[in-house]
Amino acid sequence: MKNQWHRFDFILLPVLGGIFILLLWHISSHTWSGDLPDPAKTWHESKPYVLDPWGKRGELDQGILRFTLLSLGLVAKGYAIALILGTPIGFCLGLSPTFTKIFDPIIQILRPVSPLAWLPLGMVLFAKIKGINITEIAALFTIALCSMWPTVLNTAVGVRAIPTDYLNVARVLKLSRWKTLTRVMIPATLPYMFTGFRLSLGIAWLVIVAAEMLTGRPGVGGFLWQQYNALVYEQIILCILTIGGTGFILDRLMSVIERRFKTA
Amino acid sequence: MSAHLELFNLKKVYASARGPQTIVQDFNLKIAKGEFVTIIGHSGCGKSTVLMMIAGLTEIRDGGIILAGRELSGPGPDRGIVFQSPSLLPWMTARENVMLGINQVFFTATRLEREQIAEYYLTVVGLADFMDKRPAELSQGMRQRVGIARAFALKPKMLLLDEPFGMLDSLTRYELQQVLINLWRRNQITTVMVTHDVDEALYLSDRVVCMTDGPEAGIGEILEVKLPRPRDRKTLMEHPEYHRLRATLIEFLEVRAHQRKPMPAHQTAPAESIPVSA
Ligand SMILES: Nc1ncnc2c1ncn2[C@@H]1O[C@H](COP(=O)(O)OP(=O)(O)OP(=O)(O)O)[C@@H](O)[C@H]1O
Ligand SMILES: [Mg+2]
Numbered sequence: 001m002k003n004q005w006h007r008f009d010f011i012l013l014p015v016l017g018g019i020f021i022l023l024l025w026h027i028s029s030h031t032w033s034g035d036l037p038d039p040a041k042t043w044h045e046s047k048p049y050v051l052d053p054w055g056k057r058g059e060l061d062q063g064i065l066r067f068t069l070l071s072l073g074l075v076a077k078g079y080a081i082a083l084i085l086g087t088p089i090g091f092c093l094g095l096s097p098t099f100t101k102i103f104d105p106i107i108q109i110l111r112p113v114s115p116l117a118w119l120p121l122g123m124v125l126f127a128k129i130k131g132i133n134i135t136e137i138a139a140l141f142t143i144a145l146c147s148m149w150p151t152v153l154n155t156a157v158g159v160r161a162i163p164t165d166y167l168n169v170a171r172v173l174k175l176s177r178w179k180t181l182t183r184v185m186i187p188a189t190l191p192y193m194f195t196g197f198r199l200s201l202g203i204a205w206l207v208i209v210a211a212e213m214l215t216g217r218p219g220v221g222g223f224l225w226q227q228y229n230a231l232v233y234e235q236i237i238l239c240i241l242t243i244g245g246t247g248f249i250l251d252r253l254m255s256v257i258e259r260r261f262k263t264a
Numbered sequence: 265m266s267a268h269l270e271l272f273n274l275k276k277v278y279a280s281a282r283g284p285q286t287i288v289q290d291f292n293l294k295i296a297k298g299e300f301v302t303i304i305g306h307s308g309c310g311k312s313t314v315l316m317m318i319a320g321l322t323e324i325r326d327g328g329i330i331l332a333g334r335e336l337s338g339p340g341p342d343r344g345i346v347f348q349s350p351s352l353l354p355w356m357t358a359r360e361n362v363m364l365g366i367n368q369v370f371f372t373a374t375r376l377e378r379e380q381i382a383e384y385y386l387t388v389v390g391l392a393d394f395m396d397k398r399p400a401e402l403s404q405g406m407r408q409r410v411g412i413a414r415a416f417a418l419k420p421k422m423l424l425l426d427e428p429f430g431m432l433d434s435l436t437r438y439e440l441q442q443v444l445i446n447l448w449r450r451n452q453i454t455t456v457m458v459t460h461d462v463d464e465a466l467y468l469s470d471r472v473v474c475m476t477d478g479p480e481a482g483i484g485e486i487l488e489v490k491l492p493r494p495r496d497r498k499t500l501m502e503h504p505e506y507h508r509l510r511a512t513l514i515e516f517l518e519v520r521a522h523q524r525k526p527m528p529a530h531q532t533a534p535a536e537s538i539p540v541s542a
Binding site: 165166168169172173188 | 319320321338339340341343345347349351353355364365368369
């Protein structure tokens, strides 16, 4: 009898956790946190955004999936920049001890800087360039700068971890530099690179909210901030759940890809 | 006949915690073309180091190496190498691993010709049905077969093998020794192989080079194995010469390898006097 129930643990236990949080939320909103809407009210107020996820009533009044897509678009661009810059930097770090000595201290100092600090710098940095959408550029700058470090560092570790045997094969065969890079070093580093890519994507998605909040761009984060400022609290939780869910799905997708490269 | 491979006064020094340490010293050896020489010695004496020096994969402190009349510097595809671990690139299939070298060496040949070389050698080592498998899908023994095919396919001037069968069970080891010796006979290829298996050394080689213990290891003794070829494991066992050589080797490894001074020079017979049975 007992064993029968254990078979459903994988679904029952998470549901139990969810119910617990809902209860906690409900009780909180009726006791010490008067401003917090309870779950029922949250759902009621969020319905238009969820049931019409692609609707567009105004720039900052759109369906939740439409907002998510806008945010994802921005993240995709910033993330792409992070990978395009981060991977070669990681390779240089991994290959050259001199390069590491020059740049590693700077990287270690820049790495923990919060997106909230980078964004104003981005705004200042690109302010004098004509014909660009300054908020978008500053947001991309922030996303790229915050999210590229895992890619940089994991790639560097991966390059340093290339087995000597593989490099010896390249040396014995007298492969050209280019062939050594493309046929041996990059494939050998790929699993590490993808770990970096996955972590970077997580950060890029984390940063989007901050970027949208500060720039007021339409998206999940911008929407959240706007609703908060308008004293409409119901959708804050909707946004949080959406951000969390999207981040979770992105991470899953990346780990599926990552695992494919691990076994290769 | 002059020596195909000549090692003179090879010396290797590694930096260690207690300052520089001489691993190998005064290593002199001449090997005739087509000869099969094994190097035997205790673990850590520097056998791999000698092989890596010939391969050009580790720097030489002193002395030099001449292969086919030219002094070597650095690695190159003229020396086929098989390591203890097959060191195949895991993201490539068996065929691609072999092709990687073929494309480098036979770059003037057509695509088809190069494919045929790869297929020929993979078939000879018994992998006709496994060419398009990746190393992860192959057994240890099969991987080592790919390694052997990869080395032979480049038509190298010589072959360097570092305990190529060390990680295999004895049945597979026997099979692969057979594969190796057949290829060696067919290609007349000069071979230096490191092993610490006495029977393997006697079964395969024309000469067995016994190394003394490190540090400052050198050649202790060179044994000529004048057993008729092709050798058969079973009849070999009944050959009195086989038992005499085996006893000498074991006695060397148990007693003389530990003696500090290397044997006098006269025991390291020059290659000219060695009859090459091929
Ligand atoms: N990269 C290195 N740096 C410092 N010392 C090294 C290095 N490689 C090998 N050595 C030392 O050189 C000595 C000889 O090593 P080597 O690998 O040649 O031995 P071996 O005879 O091949 O041993 P085995 O039979 O176990 O493979 C050892 O004492 C080892 O500690
Ligand atoms: Mg060794």
